[in-house]
Amino acid sequence: MTDTDTIESLKGKLIVSCQALEDEPLYDPYIMAKMALAAKEGGASAIRANSVQQIQAIKKEVDLPIIGIIKRDFPDSDVYITPTLEEITALIDCGVDIIAMDFTNRTRPHGVELPHFIQEIKKRYPKQLIMADISTFEEGVMAEELGADLVSTTLSGYTPYSRQSDDPDLELIQSLKKVLMIPIVAEGRIYSPETAAQAIQLGAHAVVVGGAITRPREITKRFVAALVDSR
Ligand SMILES: CC(=O)N[C@H](C=O)[C@@H](O)[C@H](O)[C@H](O)COP(=O)(O)O
Numbered sequence: 001m002t003d004t005d006t007i008e009s010l011k012g013k014l015i016v017s018c019q020a021l022e023d024e025p026l027y028d029p030y031i032m033a034k035m036a037l038a039a040k041e042g043g044a045s046a047i048r049a050n051s052v053q054q055i056q057a058i059k060k061e062v063d064l065p066i067i068g069i070i071k072r073d074f075p076d077s078d079v080y081i082t083p084t085l086e087e088i089t090a091l092i093d094c095g096v097d098i099i100a101m102d103f104t105n106r107t108r109p110h111g112v113e114l115p116h117f118i119q120e121i122k123k124r125y126p127k128q129l130i131m132a133d134i135s136t137f138e139e140g141v142m143a144e145e146l147g148a149d150l151v152s153t154t155l156s157g158y159t160p161y162s163r164q165s166d167d168p169d170l171e172l173i174q175s176l177k178k179v180l181m182i183p184i185v186a187e188g189r190i191y192s193p194e195t196a197a198q199a200i201q202l203g204a205h206a207v208v209v210g211g212a213i214t215r216p217r218e219i220t221k222r223f224v225a226a227l228v229d230s231r
Pocket residue numbers: 017019069081154155158187188189190208209210211212
């Protein structure tokens with residue numbers, strides 16, 4: 001598939017995020033691979049996944065396009081989704097179709113600023129498709145200017161200066177749709193098929209759903225909380 005075909009293949013489609021962190025019961029590449037297979041059998045058009053180990057396991061199990069990230073914490077920065085060139089290179093070596101990375105206006109580890117970081121990635125890997133994980137309208141505009149291929153609302157609600165809500169940021173999709181040429185992906189706190197469909201109707205190119213499909217601990221918590229609230 002060409003890059004344009006990859007992006008076009010996601011139009012109006014569901015991307016399932018299959019991620020488990022170390023402190024989660026499902027943290028095991030085998031389990032994530034089976035999650036991805038279940039997602040594929042259910043009709044997902046791509047998988048978003050974290051870490052070399054999990055991506056490799058998923059690629060053996062399904063032949064869907066992979067949006068790869070590596071989450072890594074650094075003491076000198078709040079940026080944790082694919083924060084440095086080391087993670088970019090590891091994802092390139094994994095052969096992911098799209099690399100997603102933090103595109104917030106925050107300084108990366110070791111004092112690196114976003115424009116410089118993107119310049120370096122474009123110089124080294126000019127053909128790599130990049131998905132910009134943003135938290136605000138301004139960051140979405142900046143992402144297009146810096147050459148991102150897609151923009152995703154992933155980090156809205158997860159930076160202190162972005163809109164804080166328990167709901168997905170559908171307004172961000174609507175406002176970005178008015179000004180951007182690149183596709184906008186709806187991501188973050190999409191808990192129902194109806195909300196996913198609404199995001200597409202409001203202009204999203206594709207929808208990423210994670211926790212509502214692949215995080216049973218979080219799903220259980222929401223049910224339990226609802227029962228507590230109903231007492
Ligand atoms: C903020 C952050 O670190 N988001 C991460 C990005 O990869 C994942 O933990 C989310 O599961 C993913 O964005 C999908 O969102 P939701 O699980 O809400 O459907």
